[in-house]
Amino acid sequence: MAFLTKLIRFLFLILWLTGVPILLLGLLEAGYRLLHHEPLSHLIDYTWDNPSSACQLIEDPLLGWTNKPGIQNWLPNGTQMTFLNNGIRSNTFSSPQTWAPILTVGDELTLGIGLSDNQTWPAILEQILKAPVQNGSVCEYGLDQSILRVEQLIPALKPSIFLVTTTPSHLNRILLTQFKQRNKPIFILEDGQPRRVHAAPNVSQPDPTATPPPFSWERIAHYSLLATSLPNTFPLRSWLFNNSYLQADKQNPQLDQKDILLACQLLERLYQQEKMGSSKAFFMIQYSWKDILNRKILENFQSPRQPTGELKQAAQSLQLIQCAKKIGLGVIDTYYPFAALIKKKGEAIVEELFTQQITPEGNQLIAQYVASYMTPFLSKMAPPNAELLPQEPETELMPDSTNKKMRSSP
Secondary structure (H helix, E strand, O other): OHHHHHHHHHHHHHHHHHHHHHHHHHHHHHHHHHHOOOOOOOOOOOOOOOOOOOOOEEEEOOOEEEEOOOEEEEOOOOOEEEEOOOOOEOOOOOOOOOOOOEEEEOOHHHHOOOOOHHHOHHHHHHHHHOOOEEEOOOOOOOHHHHHHHHHHHHHHHOOOEEEEEEOHHHHHHHHEEEEOOEEOOOEEEEOOEEEEOOOOOOOOOOOHHHOOOOOOHHHHHHOOHHHHOOOOOOHHHHHHOOOHHHHOOEEOOOOOOOHHHHHHHHHHHHHHHHHHOOOEEEEEEOOOHHHHHHHHHHHOOOOOOOOOHHHHHHHHHHHHHHHHHHHOOEEEEOHHHHHHHHHHHOHHHHHOOOOOOOOHHHHHHHHHHHHHHHHHHHHOOOOOOHHHOOOOOOOOOOOOHHHHHHHHOO
């Protein structure tokens, strides 16, 4: 009898030690879901569809992933992010349809993560030009995906100008077959031409090498809104998602050191879109604050050795700019307005234009700069209402005479 009593007490203790934490976690999960207006009965993989995340994504068989269409997402800081039915980010207002739209496609910097709909530089550009600007950017895209996205959107939008952006620190994304647990398309060079060799798997046919075991803490955590909303730096997240599924980006070993050559060939593919239609194509480099500092260091780089690490990324972006100019693409390098502002007011003032991404004030500077390139092409379209013609923005922060000449040329 005494043994049976001890056994019951031991089992009760085990139940208490395991059941109470599970109950508390369940209550925390329920409370967090209610806070974000998420049904308690939802049983979905929140690593893809997390309503508390700025990036609301769905799988796409061509692109790997794309924006979830037709949603209005309110972030905890009050930021409103609205996506239209085609995954285009809303600018919160409508410009007169006096000419075909300008299409911009890039990564999270162009999308405007953490900013409201009217604070992104494409939205501000629309206000400056009084012409419709469609922001087709998607979180965590590489240059290859952005070009595929342009090719996908051109037939539907028929833009007058399309502009693809990338960032020096994100150039290596074209080397990856998987980025942040999501499979993505890749290209390899075959007879000097890029060939797409990988398609992202459908939801109904997941890649077995890219998913965690069916019964594991990691698998359970995928279905927790609270767990998937934890910051990447939070220790518990590292423990929950310790599998390479969430921690490692997979690189295509065939690419090796051919990343710049591949990127140049992808830009050639972009230029072909211009030649096939009546639209003007632009390639644009956008910068984080760290990218700007690395570019400044590179300008004074005196070592006979090739730059490595982050400086190598800065050097590669300059190579890509030269490649785009040689191909015949319009090139917009947004380093120049920030460099001019640093020279005028100092680094501390310019650093304030960058937080985790870039502030609305920083986007205002970018939009004014980009508008100076767009104006000559839009003016030639002669819209019926002369008052709607875009005005030439201030040129105080423009680059050297070579780029000024390019802006004024057709």
